[in-house]
Amino acid sequence: MKNNETVLLGHGSGGRLSHDLIHNLFVRYFRNDILLIQGDSAVLPVIHGTICLTTDSFVVDPIFFPGGNIGNLAIAGTVNDLAVSGAKPEYLSAAFILEEGFPMSDLEEIVKTMAEEASKAGVFIVTGDTKVVERGKCDKLFINTSGVGSLLPDSEGIIAGKNIKIGDKIIINGFIGDHGMAVMSARNNLQINSPVESDCACLNGLISDALQFKSAIKFMRDATRGGLGTVLAELCHHKPFGINLLEEAVPVRENVRGMCELLGFDPLYVANEGKVVMVVAAESANSILHIMQQHPLGKESAIIGEIMEHHAGKTWLLTSIGGKRIVDMPAGEQLPRIC
Amino acid sequence: MKNNETVLLGHGSGGRLSHDLIHNLFVRYFRNDILLIQGDSAVLPVIHGTICLTTDSFVVDPIFFPGGNIGNLAIAGTVNDLAVSGAKPEYLSAAFILEEGFPMSDLEEIVKTMAEEASKAGVFIVTGDTKVVERGKCDKLFINTSGVGSLLPDSEGIIAGKNIKIGDKIIINGFIGDHGMAVMSARNNLQINSPVESDCACLNGLISDALQFKSAIKFMRDATRGGLGTVLAELCHHKPFGINLLEEAVPVRENVRGMCELLGFDPLYVANEGKVVMVVAAESANSILHIMQQHPLGKESAIIGEIMEHHAGKTWLLTSIGGKRIVDMPAGEQLPRIC
Numbered sequence: 001m002k003n004n005e006t007v008l009l010g011h012g013s014g015g016r017l018s019h020d021l022i023h024n025l026f027v028r029y030f031r032n033d034i035l036l037i038q039g040d041s042a043v044l045p046v047i048h049g050t051i052c053l054t055t056d057s058f059v060v061d062p063i064f065f066p067g068g069n070i071g072n073l074a075i076a077g078t079v080n081d082l083a084v085s086g087a088k089p090e091y092l093s094a095a096f097i098l099e100e101g102f103p104m105s106d107l108e109e110i111v112k113t114m115a116e117e118a119s120k121a122g123v124f125i126v127t128g129d130t131k132v133v134e135r136g137k138c139d140k141l142f143i144n145t146s147g148v149g150s151l152l153p154d155s156e157g158i159i160a161g162k163n164i165k166i167g168d169k170i171i172i173n174g175f176i177g178d179h180g181m182a183v184m185s186a187r188n189n190l191q192i193n194s195p196v197e198s199d200c201a202c203l204n205g206l207i208s209d210a211l212q213f214k215s216a217i218k219f220m221r222d223a224t225r226g227g228l229g230t231v232l233a234e235l236c237h238h239k240p241f242g243i244n245l246l247e248e249a250v251p252v253r254e255n256v257r258g259m260c261e262l263l264g265f266d267p268l269y270v271a272n273e274g275k276v277v278m279v280v281a282a283e284s285a286n287s288i289l290h291i292m293q294q295h296p297l298g299k300e301s302a303i304i305g306e307i308m309e310h311h312a313g314k315t316w317l318l319t320s321i322g323g324k325r326i327v328d329m330p331a332g333e334q335l336p337r338i339c
Numbered sequence: 340m341k342n343n344e345t346v347l348l349g350h351g352s353g354g355r356l357s358h359d360l361i362h363n364l365f366v367r368y369f370r371n372d373i374l375l376i377q378g379d380s381a382v383l384p385v386i387h388g389t390i391c392l393t394t395d396s397f398v399v400d401p402i403f404f405p406g407g408n409i410g411n412l413a414i415a416g417t418v419n420d421l422a423v424s425g426a427k428p429e430y431l432s433a434a435f436i437l438e439e440g441f442p443m444s445d446l447e448e449i450v451k452t453m454a455e456e457a458s459k460a461g462v463f464i465v466t467g468d469t470k471v472v473e474r475g476k477c478d479k480l481f482i483n484t485s486g487v488g489s490l491l492p493d494s495e496g497i498i499a500g501k502n503i504k505i506g507d508k509i510i511i512n513g514f515i516g517d518h519g520m521a522v523m524s525a526r527n528n529l530q531i532n533s534p535v536e537s538d539c540a541c542l543n544g545l546i547s548d549a550l551q552f553k554s555a556i557k558f559m560r561d562a563t564r565g566g567l568g569t570v571l572a573e574l575c576h577h578k579p580f581g582i583n584l585l586e587e588a589v590p591v592r593e594n595v596r597g598m599c600e601l602l603g604f605d606p607l608y609v610a611n612e613g614k615v616v617m618v619v620a621a622e623s624a625n626s627i628l629h630i631m632q633q634h635p636l637g638k639e640s641a642i643i644g645e646i647m648e649h650h651a652g653k654t655w656l657l658t659s660i661g662g663k664r665i666v667d668m669p670a671g672e673q674l675p676r677i678c
Contacts (some may be wrong), residue, residue: 013673059417059472061476081379138481337631
């Protein structure tokens with residue numbers, strides 16, 4: 001790519017410019033045998049067992065932020081949606097909506113990041129699409145990734161959380177709020193002494209380790225938009241159990257806590273892009289915690305609460321000063337375009 | 340939905356507004372057992388055989404046009420990408436990027452159209468995503484649909500067109516250019532005596548009929564962006580054969596021809612959303628044509644050309660006045676945002 005090149009409307013035309021962009025950029029970085037066939041669909045090698053399908057569009061603003069960019073976010077988001085469903089992420093599609101005039105060098109940087117993240121996670125980008133809209137009709141670029149994975153044997157119950165019982169423990173794999181505050185600091189160009197980096201990461205390796213205790217894992221969800229608080233509020237919504245959450249046990253970095261206080265956010269509702277919340281059987285909680293702590297993405301894993309009989313349908317936070325308050329689903333939007 | 344409601348940033352937050360939108364709109368219209376589980380991924384019933392995956396984002400402007408809207412376009416586009424690959428379209432994802440302030444009644448109309456089109460095509464929308472961006476940061480709404488289908492037995496060769504031979508015939512299932520001119524007339528608010536309607540339609544039924552002659556079908560592609568001309572130019576690009584296209588045989592409606600002349604477009608490059616181009620063995624061409632003509636979406640099917648030995652890598656158009664010209668891939672963009 002030449003330095004001065006930008007995206008033209010013709011790159012989305014389906015004609016020669018589209019053809020060149022596909023060959024010189026997407027196929028070059030995403031290169032794999034399935035993608036190379038370039039039919040209207042990708043023909044996947046036989047997948048054994050039950051298949052999971054997921055989709056996510058990414059509109060994060062800004063597109064580059066400390067710890068990543070929209071590219072690895074788009075890979076991690078979809079990989080994680082499959083992994084928390086108890087599936088092995090295998091194949092991804094990548095669809096780009098580009099604004100006319102977008103710098104080709106930025107696009108290349110993002111595509112390169114996507115390729116690296118996909119390779120780390122062991123998934124293949126096998127099909128794609130590119131549309132270009134006129135200047136001012138979208139904000140730089142939006143990416144959709146959809147993903148196909150194979151459900152691991154005996155994982156059917158995890159998605160719906162059907163086997164959750166009173167006394168089950170809640171685990172998270174580390175610090176909350178990093179992604180949201182990293183994007184906020186980039187968005188507002190904040191000068192911070194100890195800058196926050198996004199936790200954006202593919203969790204399929206960590207989750208695969210934890211799934212050695214598959215029968216003890218009742219539910220998993222990645223705490224993205226809406227944060228940990230929304231996951232827990234949703235988890236017990238209309239259910240015959242409540243959740244007890246211990247504020248002291250929830251890992252929050254000092255700089256994230258500081259930024260949240262400064263800007264008026266509650267870390268419980270700030271987005272993460274590399275955090276999985278698990279509900280696990282009490283008797284296996286410590287073993288699962290231990291195995292997660294051995295993984296680079298789970299060093300700070302912690303048991304942060306439990307499923308309780310009282311207050312069915314509600315999540316209660318026990319604050320560090322001994323208070324109690326309900327963790328509700330937020331009505332509106334704390335941080336638009338965080339992912 | 341109340342008439343005065345509009346999309347708010349909070350509808351993309353992952354919180355309560357998102358939750359309500361999903362339940363009251365998407366789940367209500369797309370309703371099926373798989374979607375209702377609402378995990379991070381959809382768990383699909385066992386699919387036998389090889390799986391195909393495809394993705395497409397839709398950014399058509401305007402979003403409502405004669406003969407359809409962005410909703411049925413998003414379903415037909417992805418269904419057709421699977422069908423022309425020799426796959427049975429089965430499950431779709433639907434991801435929405437919405438502009439803050441977009442009328443909820445328009446969104447409902449579009450979602451309703453998607454549900455109807457999916458039902459007609461016999462596919463299920465099993466998972467989705469909604470993002471909202473601030474006013475002015477996207478143009479009303481963009482939709483991504485990704486799709487999973489099962490490759491029909493003995494269809495492996497169709498995607499790559501590996502079995503194409505000299506003498507094979509080229510078939511199209513009817514009039515070209517309808518979609519492009521319908522969108523153009525809506526975009527420019529043209530007052531035309533005989534208005535053009537988009538040909539937007541799911542072709543899986545028609546293609547399934549034609550596949551009774553599966554061994555004779557060498558290649559299929561839906562002629563969308565870039566039109567029939569681009570499909571043919573791409574088909575023989577770097578191949579050891581050329582294509583002979585007979586202008587007189589290519590079906591073009593009078594009003595489409597008129598609009599193209601008026602506006603300076605070549606119908607060969609105008610987008611279709613319900614047209615499949617097939618390369619078939621000469622000896623079965625008439626039988627396939629006959630069976631296609633029995634289908635409501637194939638009444639005007641025609642043999643429009645053939646694979647030739649000369650001029651390898653090029654498509655030649657024999658014009659109705661006896662001239663000859665090369666049909667090349669268009670460099671730039673004839674009609675931005677046609678799909």
